[in-house]
Amino acid sequence: SQTIHQWPATLVQPVGSPLSLECTVEGTSNPNLYWYRQAAGRGLQLLFYSVGIGQISSEVPQNLSASRPQDRQFILSSKKLLLSDSGFYLCAWSRGDTTNEKLFFGSGTQLSVL
Amino acid sequence: GNSVTQMEGPVTLSEEAFLTINCTYTATGYPSLFWYVQYPGEGLQLLLKATKADDKGSNKGFEATYRKETTSFHLEKGSVQVSDSAVYFCALNINAGNMLTFGGGTRLMVKP
Numbered sequence: 001s002q003t004i005h006q007w008p009a010t011l012v013q014p015v016g017s018p019l020s021l022e023c024t025v026e027g028t029s030n031p032n033l034y035w036y037r038q039a040a041g042r043g044l045q046l047l048f049y050s051v052g053i054g055q056i057s058s059e060v061p062q063n064l065s066a067s068r069p070q071d072r073q074f075i076l077s078s079k080k081l082l083l084s085d086s087g088f089y090l091c092a093w094s095r096g097d098t099t100n101e102k103l104f105f106g107s108g109t110q111l112s113v114l
Numbered sequence: 115g116n117s118v119t120q121m122e123g124p125v126t127l128s129e130e131a132f133l134t135i136n137c138t139y140t141a142t143g144y145p146s147l148f149w150y151v152q153y154p155g156e157g158l159q160l161l162l163k164a165t166k167a168d169d170k171g172s173n174k175g176f177e178a179t180y181r182k183e184t185t186s187f188h189l190e191k192g193s194v195q196v197s198d199s200a201v202y203f204c205a206l207n208i209n210a211g212n213m214l215t216f217g218g219g220t221r222l223m224v225k226p
Binding site for chain 1: 160
């Protein structure tokens, strides 16, 4: 069966510090991978998606970047965090060979930038 | 652009009450519509979906009908349980690649 792991679950970082959130998927190959963010009082916003190794598309300009060094690994990074980067970050995957397939989400990371 | 609007919560109900969570959307084409649920301490998971007008998605006693004329996809359940307490997200997908546009989420609290 397929599983998705996302860590850490919670993170408190000072403004200006770097960020690295990691997400890995097991039990499938060549998945589509996604990073979403839920800011307080707002809906989930798609940040990045990837259809293959080294292929990253950004949906909104921001202080964050994403990388996919391996087929089932997706990393969200920042060189210098801003207060506005606080929020709940969700990694997700879907099968890469069909459309309108459901997304499977990780358990999320609550990031507080102070 | 595409957008999803949900009723603001929290929605507080007694056990066995009828539930409706409203969801309306705007889209440039013909979207697929989804309801996702996030139980306390867990990640989001798909609850139900509908891919074309007049389709009804259903799962675990929840139902939602794709209404093109009113651009709505309201979530309903005839008799809620305490275990249904969660945050519910309405979402749409208009592109290939499964990229979803989510509503703001509605927290449901069911009291015994």
